[in-house]
Amino acid sequence: MATTTAAQKRVRAKVEYDAFLAGCPSRQLLDRISDKWVALVLAALGDDACAPGHAAPGVLRYSELSRRLAGVSQKMLTQTLRSLERDGLVTRTVTPTVPVTVTYELTDLGRSLRELLRGVKDWAEAHMDEVLDHRREYDARTS
Amino acid sequence: MATTTAAQKRVRAKVEYDAFLAGCPSRQLLDRISDKWVALVLAALGDDACAPGHAAPGVLRYSELSRRLAGVSQKMLTQTLRSLERDGLVTRTVTPTVPVTVTYELTDLGRSLRELLRGVKDWAEAHMDEVLDHRREYDARTS
DNA sequence: CAGGATCCCGCTAGATACTG
DNA sequence: CAGTATCTAGCGGGATCCTG
Numbered sequence: 001m002a003t004t005t006a007a008q009k010r011v012r013a014k015v016e017y018d019a020f021l022a023g024c025p026s027r028q029l030l031d032r033i034s035d036k037w038v039a040l041v042l043a044a045l046g047d048d049a050c051a052p053g054h055a056a057p058g059v060l061r062y063s064e065l066s067r068r069l070a071g072v073s074q075k076m077l078t079q080t081l082r083s084l085e086r087d088g089l090v091t092r093t094v095t096p097t098v099p100v101t102v103t104y105e106l107t108d109l110g111r112s113l114r115e116l117l118r119g120v121k122d123w124a125e126a127h128m129d130e131v132l133d134h135r136r137e138y139d140a141r142t143s
Numbered sequence: 144m145a146t147t148t149a150a151q152k153r154v155r156a157k158v159e160y161d162a163f164l165a166g167c168p169s170r171q172l173l174d175r176i177s178d179k180w181v182a183l184v185l186a187a188l189g190d191d192a193c194a195p196g197h198a199a200p201g202v203l204r205y206s207e208l209s210r211r212l213a214g215v216s217q218k219m220l221t222q223t224l225r226s227l228e229r230d231g232l233v234t235r236t237v238t239p240t241v242p243v244t245v246t247y248e249l250t251d252l253g254r255s256l257r258e259l260l261r262g263v264k265d266w267a268e269a270h271m272d273e274v275l276d277h278r279r280e281y282d283a284r285t286s
Numbered sequence: 287c288a289g290g291a292t293c294c295c296g297c298t299a300g301a302t303a304c305t306g
Numbered sequence: 307c308a309g310t311a312t313c314t315a316g317c318g319g320g321a322t323c324c325t326g
Contacts, residue, residue, distance in 0.1 A: 034181075116259065120177065206288075219318090245287080
């Protein structure tokens with residue numbers, strides 16, 4: 001089945017995405033997920049030790065998230081969560097209590113991205129001192 | 144040495160960075176590296192098969208980068224490269240030819256971040272279809 | 287070739303007020 | 307509690323022109 005293989009390859013090449021290309025949807029998706037709040041929201045949702053003494057791990061309420069992500073505005077948090085929900089990275093569950101309870105949880109897709117972004121967040125925290133040193137040196141050299 | 148361990152832990156806790164905190168420098172660093180252009184520049188600089196038939200792999204000229212990152216403006220490319228240089232992620236080398244030749248190369252620090260960000264870029268390309276499906280479903284459900 | 291300098295528009299993030 | 311709605315200031319980012 002050499003011919004089918006070659007044909008399949010051609011078809012494959014057509015539907016493959018390349019973020020280096022300006023018009024490619026993956027470029028826009030890369031832009032979406034390359035976001036401070038996305039990284040922090042996903043990190044918080046996967047953090048089991050986040051909201052101790054309550055229901056299931058990895059399930060957080062809106063208010064818990066906003067407390068965890070210090071300094072986030074309601075607008076940005078809601079916007080980020082909506083975007084993540086639309087892209088299928090988190091699920092939003094509304095429980096009709098009084099007042100209403102809304103919880104967010106990672107999907108499998110979200111979990112896969114979370115692993116990557118947690119690495120980026122950890123990198124930032126781990127190499128902070130190194131970067132700070134480089135900045136000082138650079139600023140001294142160019143001033 | 145239980146006391147020293149406890150003391151060390153306390154000292155450690157002081158100098159550790161936490162991107163969840165608003166004032167933490169690592170939050171700002173996370174914001175910097177959570178950037179479309181950062182991901183693409185680092186990805187391009189590590190790509191050996193990028194500029195075939197020329198000097199060393201992983202060494203790219205300004206014009207080669209701007210060609211690779213389709214749609215990037217000069218301003219954003221220069222701005223991104225400056226920032227990366229300042230943070231010690233890339234080195235900038237000026238060769239006094241006529242006209243001048245400027246090349247960029249990853250540092251070890253930059254290489255370590257590149258591995259992570261390449262994962263993010265690959266994720267975007269790999270899961271594009273899945274995300275697109277979720278968006279269609281979401282838009283249909285909410286319209 | 288590899289930018290620097292400037293102008294300027296858009297839209298995004300933040301603050302504030304209101305609601306089911 | 308978990309948002310929506312509205313307004314606005316600020317700046318991100320593109321276009322354009324210029325230079326060593």
